[in-house]
Amino acid sequence: MSDALRAALAKVAVDLGAEGAEFVLERPKDAGHGDLATNLAMVLARVQKAPPRAVAARILEALDLPAGTIEKTEIAGPGFINFWLATDELASALRGIIAAGPGYGAHTFGEGLRYNVEFVSVNPTGPLHVGHGRGGALGDAIASLLEWTGHTVTREFYLNDAGVQIDRLAESLWARVQEAAGRPAVIPEGGYHGGYLRANAAQVLEQEGRAFADLPVEEGVRRCRVLAVRMQREEQDRDLASFGVRFDVIASEQAIYDRGAIPETLALLAARGLTFEQDGALWLRTTDFGDDQDRVLRKSDGTFTYFLPDIAYHVDKHDRGFDHVIDVWGADHHGYVPRVRAAMRALGYPEAFFDVSIVQLVKVMRGGEEVKMSKRSGEFITLRDLIEETGPDAARYFFLMRRADSQLNFDLDLATSQSDENPVFYVQMAHARMHGIFRVAGVDPDEVDADVRLDALPAPEDRELLKKLTAFPEITARAAQEREPHRLTGYLEDLARLTHGWYHKCRVLGEPTEVERARLALARATRIVLANGLTILGLTAPDRM
């Protein structure tokens, strides 16, 4: 409905000589201001050289709407025009929800656009911690929202399996292997002290045989390199899988080196005249593209910085045909954004090609106290610990319920609480309750007739709930466009609140036939919206709790 009304209003704007006027058509917070409201009259007041309320009257005069859509209009406040939807319009919306079912809230505006969402991308040097969980939940939800709005999406993980930190990892594992074989072991400077490598070392000896520890150091370390990366990746994948996150592509940094992409990228940049040598190093002139200093590509010792393979990796994404790439990075990497953006500009890629979502830090709270995480001491809450304590649904939901760019207080007590104070529980319970109605009635919800008489519904709660359901497609569209899944959690909480209120106030079964039929349809539609919302966020929609 809002689309039709918006179009009609835009047409009036044209008729009044203000083509392309930017006006707002929104659902007012205050129910007394109707179902939809527009500020068009105030926007046009200047061109019309008339007070907004007088302009509003002209607009209503000129407004041409199909019969039976709007029940009432009103000019209010400084010049708002408020609209009340006709019952027929709501009934048709209800039929639309049920007809669309699991596709309700989906859009097609992204069709033909290929997106690459890269997230988590943690080094394969240790277990995932809660911050990676937030990045994982966010990246996955953004990817789902994009799919839901018609985009083709690849979920991608960038594996840093080359470079110095992997050397340290291999040496550290080799040291643990020696230790397991009963020899003194020295973890190298800058190596990894975490106990998980002990477990890996034991596994290596078991799989490769005790003689593995007697290999010459060089060969032992070389083989440890492959083994360590593989074992760490497997563990990370296990954690991510239990969290409901899967990737379409694991992109390897080593593979970028192996196929010669580094010199190719270097040549590409040099050909554009954007590199220069200074102090024995090779630089990229990123300051020409918005960075605050130029950046080194190849150090004076001949090795490359991380920046160059990162550029090569993004060139690769571009060459694979993606229209847009979104990188989900932790706040500790935000300083890296300007130089990568500069590199994308230097290569002449469209401005919209490269986008970054920065996810801020997570503080885990228990009993009102922060649970300290310290990598140094090796005592930190891993993502695995967290999921085991809260379950995957609560963990995902809590990671998504706040804007990514504000810091998150993860309240463990709340996340594990089986009460309506826990928002995940509250939303899932609303879904379970809707299903419970059908269970008690012995009716398959998918068989419930959508063609009902809405005017049979006696309570204001009935209409209020239905109106909320009709807002869902706007929420999914906005959440996808803004890459803000928290808009969806917020909506689901609002909807759950209305659902619980309705459930309590409005009986379904045993009411007069027309009322029961209408409310069954409403319950079915509510269940659809709750289920779709939960599904987009990667959460289960339980039938009973």
Added chain:
RNA sequence: GCGCCCGUAGCUCAGGUGGAUAGAGCGUCAGCCUUCUAAGCUGAGGGUCGCAGGUUCGAAUCCUGCCGGGCGCACCA
């Protein structure tokens, strides 16, 4: 010192491409319900939207400057 993010009710946070009386949950207080489709309902109180200027008919929202918190500022990865 520079850059990015944040600062809204006691707490956790929405609202941020300017619009109507700034919202929600929790907590607090006062009542109600104890029926069923368990985990409920109603109401109240609570705010200099960090501070100060500016733009505007209109600012939590945009601009500038400060204050406070977080994270970054390598020929590290």
